[in-house]
Amino acid sequence: MAFTLHLRSRLPSALRILILQKKPNIRNISSMTGELQPASLVVLPRSLAPAFEGFCQANTGPLPLLGQSEPEKWILPAQGAVSETSMSRPQFWKYESGTCTGSLTSLEQFSEQLKDMVAFLLGCSFSLEEALEEAGLPRRDPAGHSQAGAYKTTVPCATHAGFCCPLVVTMRPIPKDKLERLVRASCSLGGEQGQPVHIGDPELLGIKELSKPDYGDAMVCSPGEVPVFWPSPLTSLGAVSSCGAPLAFASMPGCTVMTDLKDAKAPAGCLTPERIPEVHHISQDPLHYSIASVSASQKIRELESIIGIDPGNRGIGHLLCKDELLKASLSLSHARSVLITTGFPTHFNHEPPEETDGPPGAVALAAFLQALEKEVAMIVDQRAWSLHQKIVEDAVEQGVLKTQIPILTYQGGSVEAAQAFLCKDGDPQTPRFDHLVAIERTGRAADGNYYNARKMNIKHLTDPIDDLFLAAKKIPGISSTGVSNWGGYALACALYILHSCDIHRRYLRKAVGPSRTPGDQAWMQALPSVTKEEKMLGIFCLLYTSRCV
Missing domain, CATH: 3.90.1640 (inorganic pyrophosphatase (n-terminal core))
Known part of the structure; x- marks a missing residue:
């Protein structure tokens, strides 16, 4: 049995078949192609939905909210909408009373509980690889093409109705003579989501060792390179823990759903002097x-x-x-x-x-x-x-x-x-x-x-x-x-x-x-x-x- 959710905004068929399926159509951000954009998923009890929505609105940098489901709208997809596959892998983390208690390939076994829960989609469409290419810089992947490292900082997000957690950031080493070119390309392609939040010493963010990320794999800064940090939707994992919900779910790091929902705040057109950054x-x-x-x-x-x-x-x-x-x-x-x-x-x-x-x-x-x-x-x-x-x-x-x-x-x-x-x-x-x-x-x-x-x-x-x-x-x-x-x-x-x-x-x-x-x-x-x-x-x-x- 497979279920999906109805969001307050239009959804593509790719999203309508994924939430409870044992299917590998939750994709890694680095492999994003086409017009669909990746998003991370958070599922919370209905009673906490207004508070989490307010928390996202207070911290739009790491938590750009694209859409959310309506309670009791979890329904079966059309028959035959999903093709069989012999492979599956963990796609979600399960939280109980604020503690992560395991990983899941499907939420199917929780179909009854999901009827009184709300799913949130958080945008993570900014592609640093595309920005690197735009700036004429070589692509830098961590070893084995795995997920690039993300770090918990000591920067607190704005608290809201019981939700509180530190900002999580991703990092890439950039040659110092190419910083401005990369930052401009990032802002041009990613709008607000493409703007870095810190350039320089990681300890100014409370990060002690770049070699020990909290998620993913480390990337080393070579001589002449400067660490550059962007806000990460993985911030939502700390928020889920902080609320202490009896039951909650979230996309695992590196796993995203593909959606055509757009960030309403994403700018379009050529950049003006007020929107062009200088480093x-x-x-x-x-x-x-x-x-x-x-x-x-x-x-x-x-x-x-x-x-x-x-x-x-x-x-x-x-x-x-x-x-x-x-x-x-x-x-x-x-x-x-x-x-x-x-x-x-x-x-x-x-x-x-x-x-x-x-x-x-x-x-x-x-x-x-x-x-x-x-x-x-x-x-x-x-x-x-x-x-x-x-x-x-x-x-x-x-x-x-x-x-x-x-x-x-x-x-x-x-x-x-x-x-x-x-x-x-x-x-x-x-x-x-x-x-x-x-x-x-x-x-x-x-x-x-x-x-x-x-x-x-x-x-x-x-x-x-x-x-x-x-x-x-x-x-x-x-x-x-x-x-x-x-x-x-x-x-x-x-x-x-x-x-x-x-x-x-x-x-x-x-x-x-x-x-x-x-x-x-x-x-x-x-x-x-x-x-x-x-x-x-x-x-x-x-x-x-x-x-x-």
Whole structure:
């Protein structure tokens, strides 16, 4: 006896004969041909169907839902629709109370239970082999042409009504000089499903060893290659376990059904600059690449040109590094915790001796980092702590900053002291900050002293905060940036551009969880503006005038 299911969408005859058959017409993804596309199958009790549907909708990257059956619509196929075959193999995993209890070639013995169950089809149509061919790269199969490895990550999917599990990803090694070509081909052919979720060090995803995949067979990265990761529908296996259903079924890894159901979100037509990705190398230790659209990248490059203008003809052009604003903003976009420093003594006859450039840009950047829900702190000279504390308090009162940010100091004295400050318990494996930003900050000269523009030694007014930047170079996971006051504003604006970019936002969230709307109101309110600049100038005038009297 053989059964099939009725889906809410149109089904081809190939699908209407497969669910309960002992037939090998559940195919491996790598052998997909024709107009049919492969899909993985999850079967759950009817009571859990709405919750699982919501879970898929909250995590469309790894779980693109193509269709689902209606309860009590499991019926016999037409007689003779299935030809006999002498071969069969396991096609499904059986779950009881969240535990996988075995594999099955057929669900026929569960025909009564299936009457009160719902089947879900999850799209997995993206063909990496086709993308490799499109990019002019050789096809790379694991040994024996078996299933390529997939890995459980520490990236949590968005939870929904009892369903929770980590993201599962697949990996392929790609020559680093071919990364952008492959990523563009992947996005062109696979739409959202073709966009990678991570490029670089697997430990940033919580994957300890590429040689030990959770599913399938490992593929080794050769010298000059970079691991690239895509979301996998095998994420659904963790979801099935998490719900603890008394009985559930799922397609085994490497086994798919063939359907002509299409992903409604798959884009068509030529790609626009907003949908063409650019790949950017943002860190070497750990190895990390980021992605943004051509459109977003170009806007940030235009910002860089603006802040590089030298109206005073001071000859600062040689200090500018091409694409550094783009690289710094991408790094900050991925950071969780940011430390900002500012402060440059310029004279001895006033109290405070600070110039007013630096703190405004630092506050502008801090305001936008707060809007992105990142941890942010400021570190200043100890003698200027009360000044900057008051600046922050007034900025909060004036609505420039959302909340208070910690004001820290550092007197240093050794490499060990700098490492102890930057890392939890002094352990370089657990840095407290992901990114350090210096805005109009004095730095040490080759002779160990600090000088102002008039070549006067100001070492007695300056704490060795630059020791932290020197130490950060030797601590994996900490990046650093030095910018002008204008650069602080530009970084805030560049972050806004990135977080208004669909491609970058999806890469940031690893294709799981809901995506915030481009131009989110909280982000717009946190941007620098004329009104905020006037408020900050008022704060500075009051503070500096009162201290000079």
